[in-house]
Amino acid sequence: MIRIDSYFPMRKWEQMRAFLSECYRPDHAICSKKFFEWQFQVDSNNGNARLMCAWNDDRLLGILGYLPLLVNWGEIAKPYESAWLLYWMVRKEALRGLGLLLIRKIHEMYPLLLTVNASPMGQPILTSLGYTFFKSVPRYISVFDKQQCSNMLLDESMGNDLDAYVFKSARSESLNISETKLNERNYRPDWHFYNALSFGTIRSLEYLTWRYIDHPGFKYHVVIEGDPERPAVCVYRIEKAFGDYEAMVGRIVDSYFPCDVEGRKRGMDLVFTVLQHLKSIGCAFADLFCSNEIYGQLFIDLGGGMEPTDRQIFPVRLTPIQRVIRYQNFGFFAPKGLPLPDLKNLYVTKSDIDGDSPVSRLLIGR
Numbered sequence: 256m257i258r259i260d261s262y263f264p265m266r267k268w269e270q271m272r273a274f275l276s277e278c279y280r281p282d283h284a285i286c287s288k289k290f291f292e293w294q295f296q297v298d299s300n301n302g303n304a305r306l307m308c309a310w311n312d313d314r315l316l317g318i319l320g321y322l323p324l325l326v327n328w329g330e331i332a333k334p335y336e337s338a339w340l341l342y343w344m345v346r347k348e349a350l351r352g353l354g355l356l357l358i359r360k361i362h363e364m365y366p367l368l369l370t371v372n373a374s375p376m377g378q379p380i381l382t383s384l385g386y387t388f389f390k391s392v393p394r395y396i397s398v399f400d401k402q403q404c405s406n407m408l409l410d411e412s413m414g415n416d417l418d419a420y421v422f423k424s425a426r427s428e429s430l431n432i433s434e435t436k437l438n439e440r441n442y443r444p445d446w447h448f449y450n451a452l453s454f455g456t457i458r459s460l461e462y463l464t465w466r467y468i469d470h471p472g473f474k475y476h477v478v479i480e481g482d483p484e485r486p487a488v489c490v491y492r493i494e495k496a497f498g499d500y501e502a503m504v505g506r507i508v509d510s511y512f513p514c515d516v517e518g519r520k521r522g523m524d525l526v527f528t529v530l531q532h533l534k535s536i537g538c539a540f541a542d543l544f545c546s547n548e549i550y551g552q553l554f555i556d557l558g559g560g561m562e563p564t565d566r567q568i569f570p571v572r573l574t575p576i577q578r579v580i581r582y583q584n585f586g587f588f589a590p591k592g593l594p595l596p597d598l599k600n601l602y603v604t605k606s607d608i609d610g611d612s613p614v615s616r617l618l619i620g621r
């Protein structure tokens with residue numbers, strides 16, 4: 256008899272670990288208990304993980320993770336309850352349509368659903384249910400060291416293209432930024448200043464703390480500049496690429512600022528300072544996946560550029576370097592009555608949900 260539960264109790268971890276290691280791979284990051292508990296917000300959910308689970312007696316047959324998060328959806332100060340979907344998987348032995356059943360259950364709980372990196376199997380099913388998909392969230396790159404970069408190209412012929420992406424380090428105004436511990440005194444944005452964030456997850460203090468500060472695997476650097484009500488924000492981490500070449504790469508995963516002249520100037524100074532720092536410590540390049548045109552344009556104004564949508568310059572997976580094309584897709588289901596945004600008006604980055612994840616549980620432990 257199949258039973259569907261809307262959460263997963265951690266006391267059954269051994270069944271979950273076995274399911275994940277069989278259906279994904281034994282060294283997948285999600286097989287680390289520590290990472291799993293963080294990803295599915297066990298601490299803030301009475302010891303239960305936010306996963307819809309299909310059981311046959313005590314055998315786990317399928318899962319669908321969901322993260323309830325407040326988003327803006329068309330109007331800036333009107334938070335909307337949504338769930339981001341992740342880790343949708345059923346065992347091969349399961350009845351046909353079990354995955355679909357899990358999705359239907361989640362639709363009974365949340366009207367607005369969002370996801371990134373849907374698989375070639377999942378995407379057509381979701382599309383048939385009314386989801387809208389954007390094939391690739393734009394990726395902006397900023398080249399610091401052409402010599403190192405030429406060893407990291409997806410295809411050697413792209414070496415000539417690098418000139419178009421070189422960081423303009425001649426700009427004079429760099430800030431004296433330091434990482435401050437985020438708290439209510441220094442970070443309480445008034446979202447009315449941030450029109451470009453009118454479609455996307457609300458980057459509240461609580462969200463940033465969970466997503467970056469408490470992350471069990473990555474060391475993120477969160478830098479803010481400006482008044483607590485209207486800060487410019489840039490979050491990045493430094494990745495040590497390895498495999499057939501070794502280099503450091505700056506991965507910028509969030510970058511936003513108030514959408515007025517003063518806010519843009521602060522954003523520009525902040526991102527410039529971060530890029531200059533990444534260059535000075537020897538990074539080969541930096542990248543930013545960001546759907547929003549306004550925030551992407553800033554990268555372009557600083558000398559970088561948007562990778563062409565039909566071919567990539569640099570690999571996306573760097574630990575180890577995988578020379579394959581990999582786009583980040585984004586999909587959503589909005590009920591009737593809610594607006595359908597263009598990609599350029601959304602604010603979706605690589606860090607949304609599980610877009611920026613460690614490749615192996617060995618990097619996390621436990």
Ligand SMILES: CC(C)(COP(=O)(O)OP(=O)(O)OC[C@H]1O[C@@H](n2cnc3c(N)ncnc32)[C@H](O)[C@@H]1OP(=O)(O)O)[C@@H](O)C(=O)NCCC(=O)NCCS
Pocket residue numbers: 343344345346350351352353354355356372373374375376377378379380383
């Ligand atoms: C994606 C997954 C969870 C779906 O599980 P499932 O519901 O058991 O999948 P099914 O193949 O039985 O398809 C269910 C229904 O979806 C619809 N569907 C399936 N493939 C479809 C396609 N290519 N286009 C449109 N509809 C499709 C059909 O209605 C189908 O039911 P039917 O075959 O009885 O008509 C499962 O295939 C899986 O675990 N895949 C591996 C992991 C993965 O890719 N996860 C998705 C991440 S986004």
